[in-house]
Amino acid sequence: GAGVSQSPSNKVTEKGKDVELRCDPISGHTALYWYRQSLGQGLEFLIYFQGNSAPDKSGLPSDRFSAERTGGSVSTLTIQRTQQEDSAVYLCASSRRAGQPDTQYFGPGTRLTVL
Amino acid sequence: GQQLNQSPQSMFIQEGEDVSMNCTSSSIFNTWLWYKQDPGEGPVLLIALYKAGELTSNGRLTAQFGITRKDSFLNISASIPSDVGIYFCAGQGINTDKLIFGTGTRLQVFP
Numbered sequence: 001g002a003g004v005s006q007s008p009s010n011k012v013t014e015k016g017k018d019v020e021l022r023c024d025p026i027s028g029h030t031a032l033y034w035y036r037q038s039l040g041q042g043l044e045f046l047i048y049f050q051g052n053s054a055p056d057k058s059g060l061p062s063d064r065f066s067a068e069r070t071g072g073s074v075s076t077l078t079i080q081r082t083q084q085e086d087s088a089v090y091l092c093a094s095s096r097r098a099g100q101p102d103t104q105y106f107g108p109g110t111r112l113t114v115l
Numbered sequence: 116g117q118q119l120n121q122s123p124q125s126m127f128i129q130e131g132e133d134v135s136m137n138c139t140s141s142s143i144f145n146t147w148l149w150y151k152q153d154p155g156e157g158p159v160l161l162i163a164l165y166k167a168g169e170l171t172s173n174g175r176l177t178a179q180f181g182i183t184r185k186d187s188f189l190n191i192s193a194s195i196p197s198d199v200g201i202y203f204c205a206g207q208g209i210n211t212d213k214l215i216f217g218t219g220t221r222l223q224v225f226p
Contacts, residue, residue, distance in 0.1 A: 004157070031212070042121070042203055042216035043158070050212070059213070091157050104214070106157025 002026075004107035006092050012113045013082055021077040021110045025094030032075050033093040033104065034067055043091060049075065050097075082114045121204055121217030128194055129225050136202060136220040137188040144206035147180050147187040148214065152201045161202075162189070194224050 005024045013019050025032050030051045035043040045059040049069040060066070064082075069075040079086055089109040121138045128134060138147070146165055150158035162173050164180035164187060171178055177190045187204055204217040 033214075035216075040219075042119075042218045043205075043214075045213045045215070048212060056213070093157070104160070106159070108155065108157050 004092055004094050004105050006090075006107040006110050008110060009108065010111045010113075012115065014115050015084060016081055018078065018080045019082055019112065021079075021090050021112070023075045023077070023092030023094075023107060025073065025075070025092070026105055027073075028096070029094035029105075030072065030097050031095045031104075032069055033095075034075070034077050035091045035093065036061075037089045037091055037109070039088070046077070046090075079112075082112075084114045087112055087114045119204055119206060119215055119217040121220055123220060124218070125221040125223070127223045127225065130194060130196060132194055134191040134194055134198070134222060135188060136204075137186060138204035138206070138217045139186045140206055140215075141185070142206075142208060143184040144215075145184075145209055146207040147178070148205040148207070149176075149178050149187070149189045150203045150205060152203065152219075154200075158203055191222075194222075196224050196226060198222060199224050 007022045032049045034046040036046055037043050047067045048056040064080045067077045089111050091106055091109045093104045093106045095104045119138045119140050148163050149161045151161055152158040162171050162178040167180055167184045168182050169180040175192045179188055201219045201221050203219050205214040207214055
């Protein structure tokens with residue numbers, strides 16, 4: 001597609017359930033980022049993939065959060081045993097390569113609500 | 116997580132007025148970026164700054180990378196209704212690809 005796509009656009013889940021959020025980056029982009037945006041807040045870095053290198057997981061808030069990137073393209077962010085404080089918009093971005101922030105293109109986000 | 120100090124938090128202005136917002140950090144950044152986010156959308160890059168002291172314009176937008184490398188401002192001249200949205204600054208530190216985002220400035224423009 002022309003831009004970064006994310007699915008689902010909205011997800012409502014019960015506390016304690018696991019959720020998976022998907023990101024399809026722009027074709028050919030080697031770097032992929034996940035951010036979290038809580039209501040009225042800026043974006044909080046979660047995890048970053050660059051090519052075949054080990055991901056930078058330094059922003060993941062707890063071990064309930066994990067992410068994979070299969071085949072260097074699609075990425076899935078998984079939140080296990082969701083808590084109410086996990087409610088936020090989860091944004092994915094991709095860029096042609098690392099170190100070039102002006103090419104980070106964002107998807108529309110997945111709004112997660114944990115009841 | 117770490118965030119930049121961005122001000123003001125919100126602005127309510129009349130169409131045609133100029134707008135100014137800024138970000139400050141306790142850390143030095145190599146790159147400063149300004150994004151705009153519309154409701155239900157991801158942020159869109161407006162301006163990127165790569166050198167201390169750099170002043171860059173993009174149409175009615177002007178941004179500067181502070182000399183100390185710890186601050187940046189964004190000016191919007193002659194605001195129009197479509198300028199409404201949330202503006203975020205973001206900084207990229209030394210030897211990292213991660214962006215640290217500001218808390219955002221919500222702009223409302225009244226006709």
